[in-house]
Amino acid sequence: AQSVTQLGSHVSVSEGALVLLRCNYSSSVPPYLFWYVQYPNQGLQLLLKYTSAATLVKGINGFEAEFKKSETSFHLTKPSAHMSDAAEYFCAVSEKDYKLSFGAGTTVTVRA
């Protein structure tokens, strides 16, 4: 069975500061891992995905994530937060059955 744990339901950062969102997964097989972002009144939008090609994955809007098998982690980072990064972020894992299993989400607020 696959599952995802996101540490911290809310994260507050200052504009220009590092954004770090934590995600740990459990999976019986090598997983595919995703980060999605949800802006108010919009659908989830894919930020990036890990498909075993490279452990450091770069996504849209300056975000990146690193897959660490030994730590079963896939943390999301952005070096410098922007006001437009305020949103809810979801980590998800997929195994062979195609369906996504999501974490509970982390809401990011950005302080001016």
Added chain:
Amino acid sequence: GAGVSQSPRYKVTKRGQDVALRCDPISGHVSLYWYRQALGQGPEFLTYFNYEAQQDKSGLPNDRFSAERPEGSISTLTIQRTEQRDSAMYRCASSATAGVSYNEQFFGPGTRLTVL
């Protein structure tokens, strides 16, 4: 091109009524997924289709929930005899090809269902 659309965006109904939620996927997308998202939680898988065939319905909570995609395009999720615990955001997603676990799923804006 247009993304995934869902209608209605908001639905308020009384306990015991039936509701039908519609999903219009991206044109040409083979796979279609339904998820349910409770407040403060991530989406949870309900069911998915490849073309018109329902491949997996293991996430449907009980037999009051059903879904169809008769022509391999638009899908309807139906909840019969609604209960207050059915209140949630219902999200639809589609992906371009079948049988690929790392395919991006494109999500619609969701339908917010409130059962009074």
